[in-house]
Amino acid sequence: MARHVRFHETGGPEVLKIEEVETPEPKAGEVRIRVHALGLNRAESMYRSGRYVIEPQFPATMGYEASGYIDAVGAEVKSLEVGDAVSVIPAFMFDEYGLYGDLVVAPARAVVKNPEGVSWETAAATWMPYTTAWGALIDIANLGEGDFVVLGAASSSVGLAAMEIAYSVGATPIALTRKDEKVQQLLNAGAKHVLQVGVHDLEKEIMALTNGKGARVVFDPVTGPDFEDIIKATSKDAIVFIYGALSHDATPIPVMHILGKHTTIRGYEFIEVTADDEKLARAKKFITEGMESGQFKAKVAKVFPFEQIVEATQFLESNAQFGKIIVTIE
Structure with a gap:
C-alpha cells in the first residue's frame, strides 16, 4: 500500500x-x-x-x-x-x-x-520556480548582458530563481518586496538592488538604477495599483510579464507610456514551457547546468x-x- x-x-x-x-x-x-x-x-x-x-x-x-x-x-x-x-x-x-x-x-x-x-530537499525546491522563470526571462525575453529586470514578489521561490537566472546571464535584477523583514532577507540572498513597495517611489528609483533608460523586462505576479509606476519605469520595446494576480485591487495601465514606448504586456504561464517537449528539454539543460555549476541554489x-x-x-x-x-x- x-x-x-x-x-x-x-x-x-x-x-x-x-x-x-x-x-x-x-x-x-x-x-x-x-x-x-x-x-x-x-x-x-x-x-x-x-x-x-x-x-x-x-x-x-x-x-x-x-x-x-x-x-x-x-x-x-x-x-x-x-x-x-x-x-x-x-x-x-x-x-x-x-x-x-x-x-x-x-x-x-x-x-x-x-x-x-x-539533496532531495533542494531538488524538490528547484524545478517549478526555475522553469517558470526560465520560460519568461530566457526563452521569450532573451534576457542577457546589460539588461535590467524588475522582479515583483522577489522573495517568492520564483522571484528568487529569477534573480539567480538574471545574474547568471549578466543581467541586473531589481527586487521588489512589500514587507520590511524581506528587504534584508533579499539582500542576504544576493540581491544588489531592493525596493520596498509602499515606501520607495518605484518609478523614480527604477529609472535612477537604470541610468534613466528604464528596465527592459518586468516579471510580476502581483499587479495592482503599483503596477502603473513599474510600467512607467520601463525602456522602449520593453516586455512586461504578468504571471499571477496576488493583488485583488484594480490595475491601472499608463496607456500613453505603452503607446510611446511600444511596450508589450503579456500573460505568462509555466505550462508554455512544460507542454512543449523542445522547450522543456532546453529548460532541463539550462537549469541542470546551473545547478551543477553552483549558480542555482534553490x-x-x-x-x-x-x-x-x-x-x-x-x-x-x-x-x-x-x-x-x-x-x-x-
Whole structure:
C-alpha cells in the first residue's frame, strides 16, 4: 500500500488527510517514484479550496513537485531506469497526476535526473520556480548582458530563481518586496538592488538604477495599483510579464507610456514551457547546468515531515516564507 494525501471536500488545509491507497502501477510512458521530498505550491491551495482552473473530483489528490528514486518503469520509457535519483517538473494537471505521496506515478517526459550531490530537499525546491522563470526571462525575453529586470514578489521561490537566472546571464535584477523583514532577507540572498513597495517611489528609483533608460523586462505576479509606476519605469520595446494576480485591487495601465514606448504586456504561464517537449528539454539543460555549476541554489524556507502536511500548508498560506516550503517523507 502507498500513503497519499487526499481530500474529500474543498476547504482549508484541515481537509487534507493522509490515507492508504493501492500502490499505483506505471503505465506506458510513466514511472513510479519513491518520494523523499515534495514542494508546496500556491496552485495546490487554490485547487484544494475550489478556486483553481479545474474542479477536484473526490477523493482528490494533488502535487506538482517531488524528488526521489524511480522504483518502477512503464513500457516505452527510455533514458530513465529503476534506481535513478530524479525530480518531477510540473507538466500536467492535478486531475492527471498527484505527487503528494510516498509512492507516486509521473509522466516520464516530466522527469529529470538530479545532478550529483543535490539533496532531495533542494531538488524538490528547484524545478517549478526555475522553469517558470526560465520560460519568461530566457526563452521569450532573451534576457542577457546589460539588461535590467524588475522582479515583483522577489522573495517568492520564483522571484528568487529569477534573480539567480538574471545574474547568471549578466543581467541586473531589481527586487521588489512589500514587507520590511524581506528587504534584508533579499539582500542576504544576493540581491544588489531592493525596493520596498509602499515606501520607495518605484518609478523614480527604477529609472535612477537604470541610468534613466528604464528596465527592459518586468516579471510580476502581483499587479495592482503599483503596477502603473513599474510600467512607467520601463525602456522602449520593453516586455512586461504578468504571471499571477496576488493583488485583488484594480490595475491601472499608463496607456500613453505603452503607446510611446511600444511596450508589450503579456500573460505568462509555466505550462508554455512544460507542454512543449523542445522547450522543456532546453529548460532541463539550462537549469541542470546551473545547478551543477553552483549558480542555482534553490532557497528552502522551511522543512516539514509528511505527517505535518496540514501545518506545512498553513505556513504556505501565511505568506511568511522566504523561498520554498518542503515536505519530507521517511
